[in-house]
Amino acid sequence: MFKHAIVRRPSRSMLSGITTSSYLGKPDFDNALRQHDEYIKTLEKTGVTVEVLEAVEEYPDSCFVEDVAVLTPKGAVITNPGAPTRKGEVELIISTIKQYYDDKDIYRITNPGTVEGGDVMMVGERFYIGKSKRTNEEGIKQFTKILEGMGYSVVAVPVNKILHLKTGVDYIGNNNMLVSGEFIGMDIFESYENHIIDDNEAYAVNSLLMNDKIIVPYGFPSTLEMIQKLGYETLVCDSSEFRKIDGGLSCLSLRF
Ligand code: CIR
Secondary structure: OOOEEEEEOOOHHHHHOOOOOHHHOOOOHHHHHHHHHHHHHHHHOOOOEEEEEOOOOOOOOOOOHHHHEEEEOOEEEEOEOOOHHHOOHHHHHHHHHHHHOOHHHEEEOOOOOOEOHHHEEEEOOEEEEEEOOOOOHHHHHHHHHHHHHOOOEEEEEEOOOOOOHHHHEEEOOOOEEEEOHHHOOOHHHOOOEEEEOOHHHHHHHOOEEEOOEEEEEOOOHHHHHHHHHOOOEEEEEOOHHHHOOOOOOHHHOEEO
């Protein structure tokens, strides 16, 4: 059960956030704030208390708090983002993490290792970590040592075509895995029930398992229907402004 979530308000500078989706246009900041309000309310409906951190103009991508830490029931890992403009974001989160974890249970990924939380997918006692443009071999080595020390197992997954692991594959509980693109048919995930999300709805792979509910992004009716048919209670949340800078639902919070 998740009890807590941490989010950070988007800053006006999000208009210059890193993006591979510029064809979608620039985010509308006022609408992004409204969507962020809705995101917080949606998280609350899943039974968590949400800590809302203030916006930081200096870091355009800092609303994507998922990337700067990995929070587990046994300890916290402060990451080291691979994107140069995002490295400083980790210092902003540490004092918040310290409110929830003892110092002895807080670990750090250090140079030359890089890890971004969007590349980390928790499935019970196992963590999958994507080797991507943002998370490198050395980062995976450090992450594995830390997580194995906590008693978890870690499996590395190649990520070649997309930003983060969870942009393309997501675990929604009950052995159900949403898969798209390069992850379709991958041996690593063969023990799960694979549910293929077509390219035209690929953004909705990043749906979010929160306690007994799944939060699905607004505007992806086939994925929504498929998840409902699996028997889940769903909540829908519009994250279209964040999508314009490559952000999905999971990126916008830390959940633990
Ligand atoms: C970035 O490129 O870093 C941001 N514009 C988007 C980060 C998305 N985060 C995530 O998938 N966990």
